[in-house]
Amino acid sequence: MSNEKRLAGEAAIRYVEDGGIVGVGTGSTVAFFIDxxxxxxxxxxxxxSSSEQSTAQLKRLGIPVLELNATGPLSIYVDGADECDPYKRLIKGGGAALTREKIIAAASAKFVCIIDSSKRVELLGKFPLPIEVIPMARSLVGREIVKRGGNPVWRDGVVTDNGNWVIDVHGWQIADPVTLEKDLNQIPGIVTVGLFAQRAADVVLIGDREM
Incomplete structure (x- = not known):
């Protein structure tokens, strides 16, 4: 699968426009894109950049890292995913950078998702759904998830770049990710849900092939 990741990362370069500013995600596949x-x-x-990890790699390679507040809208955002369904809807957040990833995706005209074939699924949910929560809301959010049939597991010892915690929800088969994303966003204390369904990917590359 590492070869597919490398191919996907390199193939995404063809969507980068001269003179533009590139939104960059997080993870092992994105590392190939940054290279x-x-x-x-x-x-x-x-x-x-969506994470401290990617920021460090970009700076190491001499690529200027800019603040989103200073750039305005971006032409392109390139990132990986933990799962991708046939409609280009995603689960993201395995690397705990989901909030910044979702912000940059929302600010970008085109979202190019780069994955290997193991991330392609018919129904989202086999990969536990990450949810970033404000620490004091962890138990409240957990109870609300149980009401919705999920099994919340606190990702103990993980603190996001924003200073928050992550709950991973097991046991969901997500047939309607748009509705679930909207519902979860209404629970007080949730910062971001790792469903990228309301703003799905525009292009998905599996290796060097468009899905």
Missing amino acids: ALADLKDRIQGAV
């Missing part, structure tokens, strides 16, 4: 992006660093203004 490839270094060859274009003189043709872009820079990148907006």
Whole structure:
């Protein structure tokens, strides 16, 4: 699968526009994209990063890292996923960077998702759904998830880049991710849900092939 990840990361380069600012996600597949992006660093203004991990890699390769508040809308966002259904709806957040990832995706005209074939599923939910929560709301959110038939597990010892905690929800088969995303967003204390369904990917690359 690592070869598919590398191919996907390198293939995403063809969507990068000269003179633009690139939104960059997080994870092992994105790391290949960042390596490839270094060859274009003189043709872009820079990148907006979703995590401290990606920021460090970008800076190490000499790619300017910019703040989203200073850039305005982005032309493209490139990121991986933990699961992708046939409608390009995603589960993300295995790396606990889901809030910043969702913000950058919302700010981008085109969302290019890069995955290997193991991430392709018919129905979302086999991968536990990450939810970022404000620490004091962990038990409240957990009870609300149980009411909805999920099994919440606190990702103990993990603190997000925003200083929050992550709950992973097991046991859901998510037939209607748009409705579930909207419902969960109404629970007080939830910062971000790892469902990217209201704002799904525009392009999904499995290796170097478009889905």
